[in-house]
Amino acid sequence: MKLNVAEIRKDFPILERETSAGVRLTYLDSTATSQKPLAVIQAMDDFYRMSNANIHRGVHTLAEESTAMYEEAREKIAKFINAESARQIIYTRNTTESINLVAYSWARANLKQGDLVILTEMEHHSNLVPWHMLQAERGIELEFIPVTEDGLLDLEAYKSLLDRRPKLASFTHMSNVLGTINPTAEIIRLAHEAGAIALVDGAQSVPHLTVDVQALDADFYAFSAHKMCGPTGIGALYGKAALLESMPPFLGGGDMIKEVKLRSFRPNTLPHKFEAGTPAIAEAVGFGAAVDYLTKMGMENIAAHEHEITDYALERLEEIPGVKLFGPSSDKKGGVAAFTLDGVHPHDVAQILDKDGIAVRAGHHCAQPLHEKFGIPATSRASFYLYNTKEEVDLLVNGIYKVKEMFG
Amino acid sequence: MDDLYREVIIEHYKNPAYRGKLDPHDISFADNNPLCGDHIQIDLRVDADGRVSDARFDGHGCAISQASADLLIESIIGKPLEEVKKLNKASVLELLGIDLGPVRLKCALLSLKVLKAGVYGLGEAGDDLVE
Numbered sequence: 001m002k003l004n005v006a007e008i009r010k011d012f013p014i015l016e017r018e019t020s021a022g023v024r025l026t027y028l029d030s031t032a033t034s035q036k037p038l039a040v041i042q043a044m045d046d047f048y049r050m051s052n053a054n055i056h057r058g059v060h061t062l063a064e065e066s067t068a069m070y071e072e073a074r075e076k077i078a079k080f081i082n083a084e085s086a087r088q089i090i091y092t093r094n095t096t097e098s099i100n101l102v103a104y105s106w107a108r109a110n111l112k113q114g115d116l117v118i119l120t121e122m123e124h125h126s127n128l129v130p131w132h133m134l135q136a137e138r139g140i141e142l143e144f145i146p147v148t149e150d151g152l153l154d155l156e157a158y159k160s161l162l163d164r165r166p167k168l169a170s171f172t173h174m175s176n177v178l179g180t181i182n183p184t185a186e187i188i189r190l191a192h193e194a195g196a197i198a199l200v201d202g203a204q205s206v207p208h209l210t211v212d213v214q215a216l217d218a219d220f221y222a223f224s225a226h227k228m229c230g231p232t233g234i235g236a237l238y239g240k241a242a243l244l245e246s247m248p249p250f251l252g253g254g255d256m257i258k259e260v261k262l263r264s265f266r267p268n269t270l271p272h273k274f275e276a277g278t279p280a281i282a283e284a285v286g287f288g289a290a291v292d293y294l295t296k297m298g299m300e301n302i303a304a305h306e307h308e309i310t311d312y313a314l315e316r317l318e319e320i321p322g323v324k325l326f327g328p329s330s331d332k333k334g335g336v337a338a339f340t341l342d343g344v345h346p347h348d349v350a351q352i353l354d355k356d357g358i359a360v361r362a363g364h365h366c367a368q369p370l371h372e373k374f375g376i377p378a379t380s381r382a383s384f385y386l387y388n389t390k391e392e393v394d395l396l397v398n399g400i401y402k403v404k405e406m407f408g
Numbered sequence: 409m410d411d412l413y414r415e416v417i418i419e420h421y422k423n424p425a426y427r428g429k430l431d432p433h434d435i436s437f438a439d440n441n442p443l444c445g446d447h448i449q450i451d452l453r454v455d456a457d458g459r460v461s462d463a464r465f466d467g468h469g470c471a472i473s474q475a476s477a478d479l480l481i482e483s484i485i486g487k488p489l490e491e492v493k494k495l496n497k498a499s500v501l502e503l504l505g506i507d508l509g510p511v512r513l514k515c516a517l518l519s520l521k522v523l524k525a526g527v528y529g530l531g532e533a534g535d536d537l538v539e
Contacts, residue, residue, distance in 0.1 A: 343422075345470035347446075347515065351412065364445050377445040377468055406413055407422075407471075 001298060003305045008297070009387050011037040023357040026392045031176055031336055031383035032361050033226045034207060036290075040229055043289035044282045054278055056255055070281050073288025074271070080291045081202075081221065082212040083238050087270040090237040090244070091279055095203040096126040098222030098237035099170070101274060102199050103130035105247045106220075107168070113139035116166040118196070120145040120153055120182075121373055122175045125366040127201045131170070145171070147373060151178040151327040158187065162194035169198045173205035177367045177381065178327030179310070179336030181209070185216050192217065197243070203227055207385070208306060208334050210299040213238050225283065230290030234283035237274075244270050251276040302386045306335035309384045313337050313393045320400055326379060335384035338365075341400065344407045346380040352406060353380075353399040360396070412506055413471065420475035426482060428464040437526030438467070439533035441518045446473045448522045450481070459488050470515050472508070477519035479503040484523070492527055495520055497538050 009015050012035045017025050027035060047069065053062035055070045071086070078086040092098045111117070117131055121144050134140055143161050146154040153171075169191040173184045184205075188198040197219040205211055207228035213221045220243070224235035239247075249256055249267045253276035258266040267273045294302065311330045314337060317323050322342035327333050341349055350362035361381045364371045371377060382396055430436075430451035438449035446469030455461040463485055465477040483503060484492050500520050501507065508516055521533035528537075 345468075345474075347470035347472070347512075348413070351512070368445060371445065377447070407418065 001301050003297060003301050003386060005305065005387065005389055009389075011039065011293075012387050013038060013041075015387060019354070019357040019359075023355075026356070026358040026395050028382040028384065028388065028392065028396060029359045029361050030207075030227070030385035030388075031204060031365075031381065033232065034229050034385055035387065036231065036286075037229055037293050039293045040231065040286045040289045044231060044286040047282045047285045052282070055281055056272070066281055069288075070279070070284045073284045073291075076288045076291045077236055078238075080211075080295065081206065081223075081238060082214050084214065084241065088238055088241055088244060090239065090271045090274040091284060092222075092235045092237055092274075093233060093280070094224040094226070094235035095201060095222045096235075098220075098235055099127055099199065099201065100130050101237055101250045102170075102220050102222075102239075103134055105250045105274070106243065107134055107140075108138070109246075109248055111138060111140050111167055114141060116141045116143060116161075116164050118143050118145060118158070118161055118166045118169040118171075118191075120171045121147040122151075122153070122178060122180065122367065122370050123170075123172055124176055124201065124203070125368070126203075127170055127172060128369070147178075147370065150329075151175070151180050152332065153180070153182055153187070155183070155186070155190075159190065162190060162196070165194060166191070166196045169196050170201070171198075172201040172203075173211070174202075174208070174334050175327070175336075175367075175370075176204050177336070177338050177365050177370055177379065179333035179338070180328050181205070181332060181334055184218075188217050188219075204334065204336075207294075208299075209303055219243055225287040225290060228290055229293055231280075231283045231286040234280045234287050236287075241270065244274075249276070250274050253277045255279075297386060305386055306384050306388075309388055309390065309393065310335045310337065312390050313382065313384065313396070316393055316397045317400075320397065320404075322404065323400065326374060335388075336381060337383070338379040338381040340376055340379055341403060344403055346378040348407070349380045349400070349403050352403045353396070356395065356399050356402070358392075358396055358399050412508070412512070414504075414506060417471055417475040417504065417506075420478040421471040424465075424474060424478040426464050426478050427466060429466055430462060430464050435526045437522050437533070439518070439522050439525065441469070441473070441514055446470065446515060446518055448473065448477055448519050450477075450519065450522050450526055452523075452526065454489060457488070458490065459486060460484050460492065461486075465519060469518070472504075472512055473515040473518050476500055476504055476516045480519045480523065489527055493524065495524070500538075 051065040053066045055067040145158045191198045199220040202223040206223040221238040226232040256276040326338045346362035433451040434454045435452040448467040453462040524537040525533040
């Protein structure tokens with residue numbers, strides 16, 4: 001079904017605002033964070049107005065209600081990515097914390113000096129730095145699946161890395177710069193054949209694609225609410241039950257325990273074992289509302305709409321002399337267009353576009369090694385979501401022509 | 409906003425007078441702006457009286473960062489190092505002739521941070537150098 005974008009835009013009050021007098025916002029930065037529909041804003045507002053209490057303790061009405069809402073959201077999230085059960089969904093702050101949870105808990109219990117972890121050259125810093133830190137602490141080894149000129153992972157190189165019997169392959173489902181949608185099921189299958197487990201950074205995929213963690217056979221899958229119409233401050237880690245059960249706790253404190261004595265504790269069962277302290281309760285409720293919203297729109301419809309917009313954007317951007325696009329052709333990528341403009345720094349591009357209310361991101365997008373690979377310090381990046389239109393792409397293109405004029 | 413790209417800035421960005429390296433030099437230092445990956449290196453020659461006898465900058469970055477580096481280098485040649493040490497945020501904004509928000513301020517101040525870290529012989533160009 002084709003999305004009714006005009007109607008969808010009414011769900012996002014921020015899209016009505018002006019960035020300066022008479023200049024309407026054109027938001028092309030959803031890859032950094034998406035805007036939030038009224039359904040999410042209201043769910044969180046209702047929670048604070050009506051149900052706010054701490055969870056998993058207290059027997060009063062509000063405590064019961066808030067606990068139920070927090071756990072219902074977990075059920076929705078589990079269903080959204082087709083997890084076997086809600087106990088395999090661990091709430092975290094975001095994708096970064098989800099990856100760190102695996103690095104601190106699973107990896108510190110299972111990896112020793114000399115063990116190999118395979119990453120890729122297109123990773124976000126959140127899937128690089130936790131492993132750098134573990135390398136410094138433990139002496140693990142890191143290898144990287146190379147990125148080809150057209151922005152794809154070199155799977156032949158990956159296969160030869162697998163001969164070295166890695167313990168873990170950790171990689172992004174969809175690149176936040178190139179937009180590349182990686183052959184995730186195949187990468188996981190090959191990892192398993194080599195005896196490794198697989199952690200997937202799903203920060204960009206869960207908001208934009210239908211993700212089925214069981215079909216992918218992912219061991220761990222990390223994602224954030226704020227990129228998928230939900231609030232900031234909450235994300236999730238999916239894990240296979242046997243793995244999560246075998247892992248030591250991550251943070252210690254309240255809620256993650258079954259029993260505490262002065263000198264010892266017994267950890268709680270899943271998922272609470274990994275959720276120490278009062279969590280982001282209202283945000284969990286908002287996360288659930290975001291999942292409801294995306295489900296109502298249909299992930300396949302969202303993906304189809306983004307594909308259409310991205311196709312159009314790449315075509316229009318390519319026409320502009322001096323614009324160089326990065327990443328694969330539109331059939332292999334999500335709604336991201338990273339580009340450079342000859343003679344103008346991406347920061348200046350973004351600043352001049354902002355004058356026309358056009359919000360794009362400029363910089364290395366937390367993927368500095370990838371930019372180094374392509375020999376550029378930074379790119380400008382426009383990204384698209386269910387509320388973006390072709391008219392907005394036209395505004396972007398006109399804006400880039402203005403930049404060119406200014407820098408003549 | 410149009411002020412942000414005053415002609416003088418675009419001009420210094422496109423045709424910098426002091427881009428390059430000095431070899432030999434008495435002081436050389438380089439650092440990055442982690443936000444956007446802008447990179448600036450500054451080389452100085454200092455004469456017997458402790459004055460900057462020559463200076464160059466090199467690197468890459470946005471118009472604001474490169475133009476402010478060029479303007480900064482222009483302003484310090486012939487000055488005693490003791491005076492260079494006194495330069496701060498206000499001095500750079502005065503050179504640029506514009507006001508900047510917090511994000512772009514980092515672009516504008518990178519060259520001064522690098523310059524002062526070099527002059528003081530520090531390992532890193534910290535924000536405290538330009539307060």
